[in-house]
Amino acid sequence: QVQLKESGPGLVQPSRTLSLTCTVSGFSLTSYGVSWVRQPPGKGLEWIAAIWSGGSTDYNSALKSRLSISRDTSKSQVLLKMNSLQTEDTAMYFCARWGTTEPYYYVMDAWGQGASVTVSS
Amino acid sequence: IQLTQSPSLLSASVGDRVTLSCKGSQNINNYLAWYQQKLGEAPKLLIYNTNSLQTGIPSRFSGSGSGTDYTLTISSLQPEDVATYFCYQYNNGYTFGSGTKLEIK
Numbered sequence: 122q123v124q125l126k127e128s129g130p131g132l133v134q135p136s137r138t139l140s141l142t143c144t145v146s147g148f149s150l151t152s153y154g155v156s157w158v159r160q161p162p163g164k165g166l167e168w169i170a171a172i173w174s175g176g177s178t179d180y181n182s183a184l185k186s187r188l189s190i191s192r193d194t195s196k197s198q199v200l201l202k203m204n205s206l207q208t209e210d211t212a213m214y215f216c217a218r219w220g221t222t223e224p225y226y227y228v229m230d231a232w233g234q235g236a237s238v239t240v241s242s
Numbered sequence: 243i244q245l246t247q248s249p250s251l252l253s254a255s256v257g258d259r260v261t262l263s264c265k266g267s268q269n270i271n272n273y274l275a276w277y278q279q280k281l282g283e284a285p286k287l288l289i290y291n292t293n294s295l296q297t298g299i300p301s302r303f304s305g306s307g308s309g310t311d312y313t314l315t316i317s318s319l320q321p322e323d324v325a326t327y328f329c330y331q332y333n334n335g336y337t338f339g340s341g342t343k344l345e346i347k
Contacts, residue, residue, distance in 0.1 A: 165339070227336065228275055229285075
């Protein structure tokens with residue numbers, strides 16, 4: 122059974138760095154990628170970053186300078202870091218399985234329940 | 243590529259045929275998916291590559307379209323279909339539409 126679970130600090134002070142972890146089970150990070158998507162309260166979805174099954178990375182161009190995505194395959198974990206947080210980064214952060222082969226190329230077919238992040242002093 | 247979804251809010255009766263629209267600012271080349279998000283839940287993949295039904299999704303859901311214009315159709319609306327629906331393009335970058343909130347009349 123494919124599962125993804127996000128974990129993070131919940132509350133982060135402005136200007137600080139956010140670290141989120143996505144722990145996966147039921148599939149291998151060397152066979153599938155993982156992407157991150159966020160959703161501000163009451164708003165739509167924004168794709169943030171992805172790490173491919175081979176380890177290469179891809180970032181939202183508007184956020185790229187603030188982001189880092191990495192993985193630990195031995196722990197089945199993907200780590201997202203975002204620096205210089207502002208109040209507008211307050212959102213639910215989801216990780217999702219990222220298809221790296223046809224027909225699911227670039228499609229997110231399984232999602233975690235999300236980690237709520239509030240940026241506030 | 244920017245995606246424009248319409249309408250933003252749709253109210254329909256149980257059993258109705260419902261059509262949701264997603265229009266791209268450029269050609270999407272059929273690299274279009276649809277997600278359903280119920281209140282307080284994560285998005286769920288319904289349709290990928292314009293018209294491929296994800297495993298386990300009821301056959302009342304279908305997708306169509308080409309170029310810049312795409313549609314999600316629910317052939318017979320059920321109470322459990324109340325949700326917000328997002329389109330997602332992956333032809334050039336990765337972007338979501340702003341969503342259509344579907345409610346029962």
